Amino acid sequence: MSSAGKHVKEVRKRRGLTQHGLAEASGVSLSIIRKLEQGERETARLETLRKLAVALRVPTMRLSDGPRPEGPREGTGERWEAVRAALEQPPLRLESDDDLPTVEGVRTSLAVEALPLYAAHRFSALAEVLAPMLRDAEALGDSGRRVRVRLLQLAGGAMVHTRQFGAAETALRRALDDAGDRMEGAATVNTMCWLLLRKGELDTAYDLAVKWADDIEPRVSRATPTELSAWGSMLLRVSAAAIRNSQTGQADDALRLARSAAVLLGREHAPESEILRAFGPTTVKLKAAENASVADRPDAVLRLAESISPRSLKAATSSNRNRYLLDVAHAHARTRQYSEAFGKLEQIREDSPEWLPNQRYARDILAKILKGRRTLTADMRTMADVVGLPL
Template structure:
């Protein structure tokens, strides 16, 4: 029996529930619970554990066997090998070219490739980023600021593609070089996301709470950058809490984040950093995400109707995640054509982003199971997201 299965069985018995009663209370199928407790499954998705935890009135992580993550595909590992090398084994000597890199040159190059991150152009980044990271390292102390920025972006990219060890290294290096609290908070924001993707919900929650306290400004005289930074820390608190079956804490954090967004009055990107874009639309997207995590597809669809379509660029990471939540809500309510259309929209906007999303495979699997036959487009999409046979 897996540790998760043992934990579910122990808590279920403490609550005086049969497997059938737990299935009815949680919405998890009886066969899934049986297989989990009997050890016929290696583990369960965090969504399943969260549903069981809600029914058993315990934190999700009490049931989890440990961190839950998914390894990147072989193709992903091969594609990013040079980027990982540049992150994990930076050069020990200065650049050997006749014309060594300059701070201004590397900064300009970093600015030029920044749009490639926000538009998820992975092929180009896999070629350009390794050299740029190496040049930034060769700059020495004078290149600290541009090096931190590149490491933040590289860490975010590694989280996005589920290369978590490299992500940890990049973000730790960026944090070590941070010049002030605000620069450090930009890295912490991505570290919280990394912990969430690894299933380390309690660690993500504690880290986000600590930095939300650390960065809380006086609202009456806060700068837009301070409000954005604090708001994002609160969104990370909320995201960790809702996943760890702490709905009250999640709602409280989201309420404070909304207050920061109202004070800001608009979407704001400190220093044109798309990773820190924050405002009323971002909070609305995260409110819908929380509803999705809490298995409220009806609420997700209602909230989505009120979110302005032009609030964020179609290829932004938050926007794509929101469209997945909407697709999932459609699939859960039996609206399979609408669910598939949302997946198609994401694929049209971000064809290199979608294949890295396990969530997309879960949604498409629901669509496949809910239909008698599949269209040619659905079969193609199954290949795109890597849905197993």
């Protein structure tokens, strides 16, 4: 028996449930529960474990045998090889007659080349320009600390997007080591928490986010927009980790505090220390929809969607906007509105064609759509190839 199956069986027996009873209470098929407990399956999807955990009234990680994150797509490693080398190898030794980089030159390259590519999720193009920027920033020494931190944050975020988790951790730990103040540190830790969430390390993500949220909590009466944004963003990480770990009360509390910070801001705000994300009322709504989706409440997701206008959605970052559209697509699929669900996937594909294939969530949604259809359109078959849905 796998450790996951062992945990499920132990807790189920303690709760006085049969396998049939657990299947009815959780919505997980009896077949999956039997295979887990009999050792025919080593583990289950995090979504499945969460449903079992809710029914058994324990944290999700109580049932887990350890996270098993999905690795990068085929070809990603080769495409990003130079960037990983720039992160992991010692800096080049420049001679006096070399064309030496300048802080202003690297800062301009970051703003004009790298950031727009990251925001548009053009990961292939970003991989080509990022390695030399990292090398140049390293060669600047102490004078390039601030711009180097920004580049390392961006590299870490790109590596998380493309599921290169080891390289992401390297970049983010280097950025944290170089951070000059709490706000720079918080921006980096926020991405670290996202990395941990994608790896399925829910307890670690929760503890780290709580620690930093407590450390940077401002005095509200005189908090700056940057402080409110950093604190609110960290609270959203607390909430995301808690809801995935079946800790609904903690998730709701953190989301409520984040909403208070957003109300004080009054708009979406992206401070200088935070180049990868913004925070404000719209972002909190999108994350509330994400929590509702994780909790398998499609009705709540669709109600929230009615309160989010296309105009306000444009103010959110592309990553948050795309994730929200996936949550809406999932809610439509769960309520058998398959055309509406597929329309959201097509919208994401049109806006972010390199982002969508990196989302296992998109594959799960498309699988639900295809299961509910008697015949598939040509566009649906194409989408299945785009997101890598197994045959």
